[in-house]
Amino acid sequence: MKNRRHKEIREIIEQQDIETQYQLTEALRARGFNVTQATISRDIKELGLIKISTGDNTFCYGFPPGLNSINTYDRAKRFLRENLLKVEVGHNIVILKTHPGMAQGMASCVDGLNWREILGSIAGDDTIFLVSRDEDEPHELARKLRELIG
Numbered sequence: 001m002k003n004r005r006h007k008e009i010r011e012i013i014e015q016q017d018i019e020t021q022y023q024l025t026e027a028l029r030a031r032g033f034n035v036t037q038a039t040i041s042r043d044i045k046e047l048g049l050i051k052i053s054t055g056d057n058t059f060c061y062g063f064p065p066g067l068n069s070i071n072t073y074d075r076a077k078r079f080l081r082e083n084l085l086k087v088e089v090g091h092n093i094v095i096l097k098t099h100p101g102m103a104q105g106m107a108s109c110v111d112g113l114n115w116r117e118i119l120g121s122i123a124g125d126d127t128i129f130l131v132s133r134d135e136d137e138p139h140e141l142a143r144k145l146r147e148l149i150g
Helices: 002-015 021-030 037-047 073-083 103-112 138-149
Strands: 050-053 059-062 084-090 093-098 118-123 127-132
Touching: 002 021, 002 037, 021 037, 037 073, 073 084, 073 103, 073 138, 084 138, 093 103, 093 138, 103 118, 103 127, 127 138
Parallel strands: none
Antiparallel strands: 050 059, 084 093, 093 127, 118 127
C-alpha cells in the first residue's frame, strides 16, 4: 500500500502544484487513499520532497534539482538495507539475492544510482545480475553495495 501511495504522490507532484500537506492529502483522497496528515508528513520525508519556488512568490512540493523523482540515494540505501540478502562476485558479474518479489524494484534503485561501474542489470524475482564494465570492477562494486547497506 505504501509503495502504491508513494507512486501516486510522485504522479500528483509531477502533474500539479501542491503547496500544502492538506492539498496533497485531498489529492490522495480523491484517488481513493484514506490518509492522515501524519502519514503525508512521513511520506514527504521518505520521498525527499522539498518546497520549490514556482516563480510567482509561492512554493510547491517537488524533488530536489538533479535528482530523479523515482530513485534517490537514500531510497536505494533504505531499500537495499531492507531487502538485500546476499552479494556475490563472479568474473565481471555481481549477483544480488533479495527477498522474493523484490529484485526488480531493487534493480531499479541500483540503476538509479548511476554508478560508473555498472554496465547494466537484469532482474528476476529474487536475483539481480549486475554486469560491471570490466573484470577489475566487480569487487569494488560489491564493496560499494555492502558499504551502502552498512
